[in-house]
Amino acid sequence: MRAVAMNRKIHRWAAIATALPVLVVVLSGGVLLMKKKLEWIQPATQKGVGHELILSFDEILAIAVSVGHVGIQGWEDIDRLDVRPGKGLVKVQAKNHWEIQVDTKTGEVLQVAVRRSDLIESIHDGSFFHEHVKLWVLLPTAVLLAGVWATGVYLFFFPYVKKRG
Structure with missing residues (x-):
């Protein structure tokens, strides 16, 4: 399998695998950014x-x-x-x-x-769902996201490098 095709597959499947955990972390993190501004939160x-x-x-x-x-x-x-x-x-x-x-x-x-900020923080760090979510869901999600980043950078620059070579 060619490197580009393999990177596309890794990129696609890692993005799908991380979609839900990333959505939860991003949305709860966005709410937490407003905790000093909205008394409903804190x-x-x-x-x-x-x-x-x-x-x-x-x-x-x-x-x-x-x-x-x-x-x-x-x-x-x-x-x-x-x-x-x-x-x-x-x-x-x-x-x-x-x-x-x-x-x-x-x-x-x-x-x-x-x-409500403590509840939102527990959703953000995964402990709301189960005590093992941090280690067994969010840590692998972080590793997969690093892979999505790396394959994305590769896929972005590959055409430019190929044209020059």
């Missing part, structure tokens, strides 16, 4: 009055539990705390994708909103 970071963490973890938990509709009943319902001393707030991120922003000095709840 709530805007508020600003507290202080610049140090005066509240204890127990006080932060009590404040989070007091926001009843979020559904936090204990530490097991919290995914993480994001402390922003420069902005005087702590973000309490629940496992159910709710976010509570609390002033680190006064304990005032500054904002309660759904945070």
Whole structure:
């Protein structure tokens, strides 16, 4: 088989094999690029009055539990705390994708909103679908895309090289 024909076949089949994973990564990545611009994706970071963490973890938990509709009943319902001393707030991120922003000095709840960026990031990196998607789908997709690039470059330049030779 001639090199051009083989490169076309590799290019075609690798492009088909990578189409769906690439579409998911590109679309979710495009949405993530807008996360600081659209509060629907990620709530805007508020600003507290202080610049140090005066509240204890127990006080932060009590404040989070007091926001009843979020559904936090204990530490097991919290995914993480994001402390922003420069902005005087702590973000309490629940496992159910709710976010509570609390002033680190006064304990005032500054904002309660759904945070969709973590869900979109899990779709983007494949972990939403299954824990092995990163290694067994997205890594081979990246390798195949490198092949699509290489065969595409070859197919693009081959006619020009052939005319000169």
